[in-house]
Amino acid sequence: MSIVSLPEHALPPWRRAVLKVGSNLLAADGGGLTSRYAQALAGFIDASQRAGREVVLVSSGAVAAGRALLRTRALPGPELAAKQALAALGQAPMIALWQSLTERPVAQVLLTHDDLRNRRRYLNARATLRELLMLRVLPVVNENDTVAVDELKLGDNDNLAAIVAALVDADLLLIASDVDALYNADPRHDPAAQPIGHVPQLTAQIIAMAGGSGTGVGTGGMRTKLQAAEKAAAAGIPTALFSGREPTTVKALEADCLRGTLVDVAGNRLQARKYWLRHAPAGNGHVSIDAGAVRALTGGRASLLPGGIVDVAGEFHRGDLVEIVDANDRPVARGLCQYGAAEVRRLAGRHSRDIASLLGYSYGAEVVHRDDLAIIAGESEA
Template sequence: MAELAFQPLPAWHRAVIKVGSNLLAADGGGLTPVYARALAAFIGDSQAQGREVVLVSSGAVAAGRALLRERAVPAGDLAERQALAALGQAPMIALWQSLSTRAVAQVLLTHDDLRNRRRYLNARATLRQLLAIEVLPVINENDTVAVDELKLGDNDNLAAIVAALVDADLLLIASDIDALYRADPRRDPDVAPIPHVAEITPEVMAMAGGSGSVVGTGGMRTKLQAAQKAAAAGIATALFNGRDAETVRALGEERLRGTLFTPGQSRMQARKYWLLHAPGGNASIRIDAGAANALAGGRASLLPGGVVEATGDFHRGDLVDVVDPDGRVVARGLCQYGAVDVRRLAGRHSRDIDGVLGYSYGPAIVHRDDLARVSS
């Protein structure tokens, strides 16, 4: 296998590091500090230098399964996975606390926490305060209450969303593989690693294989998706082998042996980024061709006159997809009115809002400041 050289790690003050189950689960299914110890040392050294770190950690399901090993509880359907996650959260947090020089705080996030603007902002304020009081936040998806169709699904993408949530400078993804390769290095030992990716193109995405771990939910594809989300927010992503002690130690010396994904654009305004990348629901507003053309200009609000219909049950302030006459999502935004009100206002003039509803939250269904266009 080709040798992977060290390269400079981008300068950073605040970073999110994601550690997957494949680095935390022992062969018997429980948790082990074998690889976590070096990662925790890197986090502690970084904090001692005045840097801020947020940890996104998997491992709860594996820990829960190990506690019930003699009962052979499967982890097949959602309820079983939720039960194992609930059981395993405590030992997973205990592992990190035992390795951390600072207090550890558990933060469990759900799809709705990242979709609802108010809860999203509350989560951001909480995480920023934890960092301000020099606590290590350990984040995981709240599997115990998530429903299957609304699960975030993997912690790679969750880590990218959290990186934007806390305005991180860098996303670090600790894996069980050295870097991104053009093919699976476990099947082709002569394949060369890719040290730098400036843009995640369809060709780059096609290099991703399946998950290499029986305990994790993500493979290389989810890591590329995470790097893509981070890049959209102007955040670089470093993928490295968390099982290699020398590689982890070099991070503290600002050297990376792995793949660096650099953003190709300046940081997107945080609000617009959230609108585009927060998990979506089933709510949508279909608009006519005239409204679609107006929104394409980039500075127009969605007014009642351009609305054809509203689909799904949503409330004022919820995130909705805006769909053109051909069924394509052309924008996402925070709706000023609930679904029932939008249906009543569809096709009407803005001046009629108060007369139709008996109240008004303004002339726009979705204000331009709360609207982000979806690139075609």
């Protein structure tokens, strides 16, 4: 498909992105995996990291790699079990492919949707990914298909990428596939189909323009990509759809130039997240903080540390949304707590460096991380 007529526009500003790479970009014609298109995408990741940005990679291709290893054998089990076996076989060569294309260490992170629906596992996954990014490691995320029951379904990695984008507080979701943009008709059948460069807001009419999977290698099509963009938009994250088969398109991304479709968000990401934190149901308890902590939270981009906590009321669990109040029980903020109520009681007034010795473990220096905090005193956006 020619990219000559594709619209070009600037990517939104971003510091952290999730890049999803589809199976069609990794599967070799004769079976197995190829670096033919992955090389340019890996180059974009490396260039982004050199520029001080962070990229999390969500990569398909494990089933295709596993199928190549068993190309001479029949798969006797049920279809789902066979796909799970192929995914288990193919994970190693898929990770090896990406490691061969970058000098940075590559880490494999296997997730299921159940991991991301469970608040405790959600927080653990996020903490792991954040730590990997701080270590300048390339996280390669995939479905944990080996143990999943219903995750091997149409477009699961597109949707997983959107969930991961929200998980790591990404500024941008990038979806690379063998399709260069969203079109107003199916370009495989309609020569008059025109690309759509900018989608200000997803509507039923826009989603209806999308079709299914174009080949037998991938598990999704444009419809699942738009579904992923819809999930990302709900978290305030725009989505860029582009062809990973065009090296000039991939190279242009390094200069923040998109040749494809940008699915925008209504409002901005900060507003969407802050609104949710302010209005979502809170747990059965609150944390009282001293005047210094009140000033730190309301005066800037500070996290809530143990030293500023003076009291804990009620019961809540790790990952619950809790109220944060001052000494007079006036609301100051709301946030997702990294520790349960019993743990916070033990940590109150202590230094962050004492967490591991007091509890025997640590989920991080912050009781509530600034990314999970919404100030409500004076309706500040700090």
